[in-house]
Amino acid sequence: MRKRISLLMIMLLIWFLALMIYGMFQLQRPLNISEKQVVALEKGRPVSSFFMKLERENWMQDSRWIMLVAKLSGKSRLAKAGEYELTPQMNSWDVLDTLIKGKSVQYKITLVEGQNVHEMMSRLAANDKLIQDLPSDVSQLMTFLGLEGHPEGRFFPDTYQFHRNTRASEILVRAQIRLETVLAEEWREREEGLPYKTPYEALVMASIVEKETAAPEEREMIAGVFVRRLQKRMRLETDPTVIYGLGDRYKGNIRKKHLREKTAYNTYRMKGLPPTPIAMVGREAIHAALHPADGEELYFVAKGDGRHQFSSTLAEHNKAVRHYQIYKRKDEYRSTPTDQ
Incomplete structure (x- = not known):
């Protein structure tokens, strides 16, 4: 009887060991x-x-x-x-x-500098990894997010990582906080004597700089021209603000009737800054608006390659206009930079 019990115990032990080996193998x-x-x-x-x-x-x-x-x-x-x-x-x-x-997969979405709020909303809506909880009407966006003011330019362009089923509103909250942080940092280090009363006015200027040039080395020079024009109470006369004011009516060309039209964003008709930014703004453009280049230039004209010729007098400017926009105009000419 004892031998049978011992044999059974040995068999159970062997079975258990075999089971453990199998389990470890599977693991x-x-x-x-x-x-x-x-x-x-x-x-x-x-x-x-x-x-x-x-x-x-x-x-x-x-x-x-x-x-x-x-x-x-x-x-x-x-x-x-x-x-x-x-x-x-x-x-x-x-x-x-x-x-x-919790090493779950992270996705990315990039909010692009120079794009407007409608383009930003379209980019968010096209991402199928996000929960689409934003209102379809852009005019309701800030209220939905618990914020005040106009939504244009209030979100920082950057690449944001997120997990699947993150709410689109969460991306915008992060982008808004990031924008306020960057703007505050740059505002504290601003040059003296600038014609801005508030950081928001600097943001408006930065958005114009963002849209005016695709060449990073020109940002401070563009800002310098606009700052001097403001200080001399000259009109800014910048095409991107006109285009923004036209909205869906802009079909690729600015016509004389557009320049004569009186809108809040037509800087050919009104003095000072437009009421809101006209695009999302990166740190570099904000920095340029708050650290404009010194000089005497009051005018610039697009060369057709995304860069500009700067002039100090109207006579020099008119000569540059004739040179670059008439005599040397090419098929690939660009009066404003392409989207980045």
């Missing part, structure tokens, strides 16, 4: 995938649902072992919802560790 076995895969652990779902999904896809041969380990160790409660990238080198332990650390 350390690489996933059955040949390329990266993205799998989601849905919010509110147990971690077992994630591993069962891998087994159904035949990416994991036997998920019971890692689920048992996760439950017995208490780690199943630590797994975080999200999308996770799995690679061929990963085994069950690696997958569980990834879920616990």
Whole structure:
């Protein structure tokens, strides 16, 4: 009888050891995938649902072992919802560790400097990884976000990372806070004697600089021209503000009737700055608006390559206009920079 019991115990021990070896083999076995895969652990779902999904896809041969380990160790409660990238080198332990650390997939969206608020909203709406919670009417945007004022230029152009199912409004809140932070930093270091009463006026100027040139080295010079014109109570006479004021009516060319039209953004008709920015503004343009280049230039004309010829007198300017816009005009001529 004792021999039978001993034999049974030995057999049970061998079976247990074999089972443990099999379990360890399954835990350390690489996933059955040949390329990266993205799998989601849905919010509110147990971690077992994630591993069962891998087994159904035949990416994991036997998920019971890692689920048992996760439950017995208490780690199943630590797994975080999200999308996770799995690679061929990963085994069950690696997958569980990834879920616990919350190393979920991050996506990116770029808000582009020089684009207006309508273009920004379209870019957000086109991203299928975001929850689209923003109002369709741009005029309601600031109220929806709990902010005041006009939305144009109030969001910082940058690349923002986010997890799937992040609300689009969260991206804009981050962009708005970032804009206010950058503007405050640059405002504190501004040059003396500038014709701006508030940081917002500097932001308006920066948006004009942003739209006027695609050449980084020209930003301070463009700002210098506009600052001197403001100080002399001259009109800014800048095409990008006119274009912005036309909105959907702009079809690619500014006509004389547009320059004669009296709108809040027609700087050929009104003195001073327009009432709001005309585009999203990067730090470089803000810096230029607050650190304009010294000089006597009051005019500039596009050369046709995205850069400009600067002049101090109207006579010099008219000569430059004839040279670059009449005699040397080319098919690829650009009077304003292309979108960046």
